Amino acid sequence: MTHALHRLRPIIAWCLTALGVGFILVSACATQPITATSRHGHAAPASPRPPVTLERLVAAAGCPSAKAQGKAADFRQVVCQAPQGRYTIMTFDTQTGRDAWLAEAEPYGGTYLVGERWAVVSEKDLLHQLRDQLGGELRGQPHGAHS
Template identity: 35%
Template structure:
């Protein structure tokens, strides 16, 4: 191998980690369209963001959930509690959540929004659930 191609190969190998590190950060994803209101924060009492699983989220807020939708794009469960009924919706990918929120915006209201999950409930319940689940209360 002549010196010129060898230098080019070494330069490419040296840049590979940098390209991988910056390439995965992306800037053109659907997430960039979300306002800063959707930033997810850790639950103050739990110290972590709730997992995107309907049954786990329901357990964290003390409800026995009944699954009403189990599709490729989302799972939705209904909780009936003494404080009122509410919905927990989870998504296999963040982009499905963003599409769902966009469609739900025609109805307005407030939602507790986390990473790949949304809780639809009266505002008082959202405020009650936030310390356990994390996320952010978002006005649509």
């Protein structure tokens, strides 16, 4: 058996050397730096957007002053009147809290810009502008449009 091990040592050494040289060549020949990719193989965004806080939502809406309308254990709500229109802005402590609020609110109609643990209610055109700044997904229908 020792004779077989002596014969395998040079083969194993050669394989490890070839593997190491291959890694060096691939690294040296790479034209672009290695970056994180999404599950679909596309490059991840270079600079992710900062987290969306209540203060950031109010600032993006352009509200000179926001009036707190509610604060509970799991959410905060403000209403603000910007020059371009009125916004109701909600932030939630959990995604589950946001989803529960949406389930209750959507049957009443309205258009919502929804992100991770936040939602904004306003006119559709205003929400499109906010989406460009903050991301999120538009949901809902005009007020009073019951199904």
